[in-house]
Amino acid sequence: MFKSLSQLASAHRRSENAGVTSVCSAHPLVIRAALRRGKLHGQIVLIEATCNQVNQYGGYTGMTPVDFVVFVEAIAREEDFDRDRLIFGGDHLGPNPWRQLPAEEAMAKAEAMVIDYIQAGFTKIHLDASMGCAGEPPALDDDVTAKRAALLAKAAERAAKASGFALPNYIIGTEVPVPGGADHELTEVTPTGPDAARHTIAVHRARFASEGLQDAFDRVIGIVVQPGVEFGNENVVEYRPEQAVALTKLLDSEPQFVFEAHSTDYQTVESLSALVRDGFPILKVGPGLTFALREALYGLDLIASELDETYGERSLAHALERLMLEKPGHWASHYHGADDTLHVQRHYSYSDRIRYYWTEPEAVAAVNTLMTALNGRDIPETLLRQFLPGLPVRPADRSNPEAILIAAIDRVLADYAAACGW
Template identity: 45%
Template sequence: MLQNPLKKIVELQKQGKNVGIYSVCSANKYVIEAALKRGREDGSCVLIESTANQCDQNGGYTGMKPADFKKFVLDIADKVGFEKGKLFLGGDHLGPLTFAGKDEAEAMADAEELIRHYVGAGFTKIHIDTSMKVKSDDPDTRLSDEIIAGRGAHLAEIAEETYKKLLEKEPDAIPPVYIIGSEVPIPGGAVGSEDAGVQVTKVEDFKNTVAAFEKAFKDAGLGADVWDRVIAVVVQPGVEEKDSGCTEYDREKAKELMASIKDFPNLVFEGHSTDYQTKIKLRELIEDGVGILKVGPGLTFAMREGMFALEHIEKELVYGTDIEPSNFADTLEAEMLKDDKYWRKHYQGTELELRIKRKYSFSDRCRYYMPTPAVEAAADRLISNLRTLGVPLNLMSQFMPIQYTKVREGQLENDPVALLEDRIVNTIDEYLYATHQKELL
């Protein structure tokens, strides 16, 4: 059987090398294109993941099934000339999450189909997450490790069956690696904006999770070769974004948890919600045993910053002319007010505070509104206007000073999309500083 190249993360970490990978958790076209362009320039691999609520067998909130998302990403890879052998696709929080309002039998049947779609489409990094209760579970009783692991092992069985069928059509298909555990908020972020204190995963809980899953895999008849492809466990190392900041990684508070990974020669940690950590903190996470750094809102937040900066330039250029402005920020706000389901539970405060959070919160709920037709049309008009008018260096210096320097030094094209994507690259480079992921391939 072929080996999944992502297993090398474990091998290198156990050799004492501080190598990992960052995971792009986004369906935004500018974010994905920026990541692939930067990977091409850097000569490194790129991992892109879709969450269970983003893409599923019914389309998710993006309207894309896993196979559609794969095509979407591969088309961008073709466009930018990224080597597909260095591109990995993952599925995040795959389980009964979005079907939790149903009884166990129905919810798990839907979760099975979700797994089939992801593995059948050739996704090679599968996070199995069965930590959430379904309708028939006792709401007053904690789900036991055995129930969580048993459901997870069943989904792993489905994944393996699907992979075997995939091999019949694609003999060179790479076997999936698995991620287990869930010590993080649900996909999309925590509900509520106040920091109630992030608790580092207890060593005992981490070890119990591993033991329960290993036993469940064995009881389900999954061989040692399948358990060997479980490469990471999701833990909470003590990080989380907030509306106007983040809980920074404190290696002293996490030292017992991080030391415990040394007891498991075939595992690393996967860290979720690493957005807005400094590059130093990101590197510390990798040094301490986190092999996979998940980032989502931090990348679309940078994209939104870039869009707002470009609109400031546009406003100066179209003032007093008959050119129709994009009104990008106002359009985004209007769409968020028209349908508040993606932000209402997450933001609290006065009307002024809510207005600020809708636009500028680090949790970046506005990313859910970027694919709406009205916002996409406004973004397209913004880009078109600036391509027609040009971006003067003096305004670029005012609103995008880092990109201004790169343009002046001949490192970056003076084009609105190039400027926008380079703003995203500012964030990507902090992850590349931490992961040294060029060493994986």
């Protein structure tokens, strides 16, 4: 059992196929499912928040870093999960939420955000200052990125030492898939070149040393690279190990590091296992978990329509359609096509941008109506087979819709657990 993420590199050097699932979601049922699986196997659970999702101004969840920690810890207490095995990570921490501002102003806000993350108890910090701010190119070169990453690390180190919290582990590197998935069909994704990854490490190492941050750099445990995986609205690009051989060999000469794999959603368990074997033991997943949740919610929506004539026909799906049309901000720039195509994408896209709507009052009310319709009502096995085929639901849980939703999420988490050596 891993007790620290810093053990991942040595495990890889010993050819131990051991990894950790990075759960990138703020949905309470996703977090509950992850904690239950972690408790079942006695494993650490890594929960991550992004700079847009959680920051000092609330992000799109409305939560500050300390709010997010309190929120997750409350679920952990309900699940009787050992707090010592719960790790909080901050993803893409940098100026991205404020990149429309001049660099100096955006970086000041990014430093304040990193300090808040550290003071809230986050111990895994992905430093990402790769994006250009006002008047700059969209993507910055390694030298500028490393300089700004070092400034953020310096702020994090000061905050950790002043607050008495454990000094954090860091992730560097920014060559990642499009956040939330691509908005077009993909056929192939080229892995990061080994020379590019090597240069990223070298530039960061030199910059950290020049800033007196050698101790902090010694706690850089991983680098984000593109292993050749991605998902679009309608398709998934599977990991092809043979295409990443040159990249993965880099770890032989950089034993301090492992790779962090973003957008591993919808990969098969075989592909996830190959990623861990090849040096990508940190597997980030988010939309894939809420996609499974939405599948189960819509399946239960159909079941309630069959069982309860007062419920209405697909009440939940219709409520979400109205909500997304009234508030298109989370999907309009990501989905493209005719009206019927947009309708399908709103509800069924792999990028799962419907996940941003579950906390809206209208969506909460619709889900509560669905839960009320099914709570305590035994769902016939035949209806489960019809609308949730293949989902393992225990007979005792057929009258507990929340348990059914968690089972759907856990089916995805089980693949990650298997790939990570659980």
